Amino acid sequence: MAKPKKTPRPKAQTPKGFRDYFGVEVAGRSEMLEKIARVYHAYGFDALESSAVETVEALGKFLPDVDRPNAGVFAWQDEDDTWMALRYDLTAPLARVYAQHRNDLPTPYRRFAMGPVWRNEKPGPGRFRQFYQCDADTVGTASMAADAEICMMLADCLEEVGIPRGDYVVRVNDRKVLNGVLEQMGLADEAQRDDVLRTIDKFDKVGADGVRELLGKGRLDASGAFIDGVGLEDHQAAPVLDFLTSKGADARETLANLREAVGESDIGLEGVAELETMSALFEAAGYGPDRIDIDPSVVRGLGYYTGPVFEAELTFEIIDEKGRPRQFGSVSGGGRYDDLVKRFTGQSVPAVGVSIGVDRLLAALHAKGRISAESQGPIVVTVMDRDRMADYQRMVAALRASGLRAEVYLGNPKNFGNQLKYADKRQSPIAIIQGTDEAERGVVQIKDLILGAKLAETASLEEWKDRPSQYEVPQADMISKIREILSLYA
Structure with a gap:
């Protein structure tokens, strides 16, 4: 008895004459x-x-x-x-x-x-x-x-x-x-x-x-x-x-x-x-x-x-x-x-x-260079402890309530490096980091990803040597510090 033919998978391609917009x-x-x-x-x-x-x-x-x-x-x-x-x-x-x-x-x-x-x-x-x-x-x-x-x-x-x-x-x-x-x-x-x-x-x-x-x-x-x-x-x-x-x-x-x-x-x-x-x-x-x-x-x-x-x-x-x-x-x-x-x-x-x-x-x-081919992504709140997801959601809700675009990392949090790679791919300006130690002390780490990208591109670091790329601040001051960092690139 002949095996029934498998239905071929559809081709993942845009129809001719059409395009996708991101x-x-x-x-x-x-x-x-x-x-x-x-x-x-x-x-x-x-x-x-x-x-x-x-x-x-x-x-x-x-x-x-x-x-x-x-x-x-x-x-x-x-x-x-x-x-x-x-x-x-x-x-x-x-x-x-x-x-x-x-x-x-x-x-x-x-x-x-x-x-x-x-x-x-x-x-x-x-x-x-x-x-x-x-x-x-x-x-x-x-x-x-x-x-x-x-x-x-x-x-x-x-x-x-x-x-x-x-x-x-x-x-x-x-x-x-x-x-x-x-x-x-x-x-x-x-x-x-x-x-x-x-x-x-x-x-x-x-x-x-x-x-x-x-x-x-x-x-x-x-x-x-x-x-x-x-x-x-x-x-x-x-x-x-x-x-x-x-x-x-x-x-x-x-x-x-x-x-x-x-x-x-x-x-x-x-x-x-x-x-x-x-x-x-x-x-x-x-x-x-x-x-x-x-x-x-x-x-x-x-x-x-x-x-x-x-x-x-x-x-x-x-x-x-x-x-x-x-x-x-x-x-x-x-x-x-x-x-x-x-x-x-x-x-x-x-x-x-x-x-x-x-x-x-x-x-x-x-x-004419009057519109950038890139756009700034959201602030990414990283996940250091998956059992504290409610805390990270409260954090991102506070960011959104203050008018800042933000999201919690929803992938597998096991590899922290992958979280930062995700933030870079999203063209995020800032990543928020809070592990158990920071939570107990009531602080957050704010990582300046824009500066990080500049440091990676710049052969000489003299221009940036006096500016830190990561800050530890009380969680109550998180939003004001973020605004301060973003203002440097306005």
Whole structure:
């Protein structure tokens, strides 16, 4: 009789496109979200937590490269045959929430939301299927003051989390201006217009000359391969190049150049007027071009938006994995999308919003050394006598009650060296030691583990020779002595 096959053990590995986040990473993200939430709240936005699951019908079809049912989202069919999916962003759920509860919500409705989103796309380096978004949106007003306000709030958020003025710029453009440019080109073929939009989207990579070639016959890329162009004549491509190169010495010059680029196009002139209004509001509120700038080169995501668009770009250099200096780039984007709620209500509802890429922003702060890759662990109360566990628990309770992070060692206490190794692995600043002798005398030993680590790293001990790494103090003075030691490293 054949032996039954053993069920293979599951592999202990993270699913493809996902990752695990440990203590310091989770703490860093939580701290950043708290800071951003404070700015959002100060601007009058209310928090909203919507469901992580929506119907596929409610989510709509807004992800790129979707050529099969439910592609791009993690979807399943419910018991009533309804297709459900994990949300791929925080904006589509907002449209559903607003349409569902609009009679009970104020108009305009100002909300912010933070949380994970999921995309069933091919993962790659730095590209995950689950990531955090941090959004703020105003629904129900067409006023350009709403768009300007979100740009100003975005600038404030960046400074609040630790990106100083001069290391970022919020760049602003308008989809209507581009529509006016396309109108000036006289392109009737929708497919050709889409080709032009895709070409414009490559401006930041290939520059004006590259766009000119791609709008015409084509160009050789860096690998030497020939990329076919759109096939436009020079006079047809000219309005696009005028648009992309219209950045002037200041906002007034840029806006004048844009007005010239759109010619007599009504939609184009409407877009320029929107940018003029926003520019005046930035100036009135004291947000200069060093913080928020009118910039026609902002072209990413234009297909999604119906009016102003903006992105926050970090302008400082970092060193990439190959040792090359490069700019960090965009960490946030947003704009006006007046047609999203219409899918539910049949009526156009104006809306504008922004999404901050939390993980990219954290990576930028790490790259600049503004967030430590390490965090301080808890104070560890060691166990010298397992029969006195109640005493150690009273000790750690007193530490926690005084606002200090602390824990009792819960492993096998037989080997004291292992307890200290555990404390080092936990990056603990201090270990508390109390054996039977210390307990009878009413004292504790306080071991300075930060100093111990420095002594282990330092070739010369001269710097530390006058400072003890362990203190014996009355148990009643334990907390005050701990605070004194911690203050040395504040």
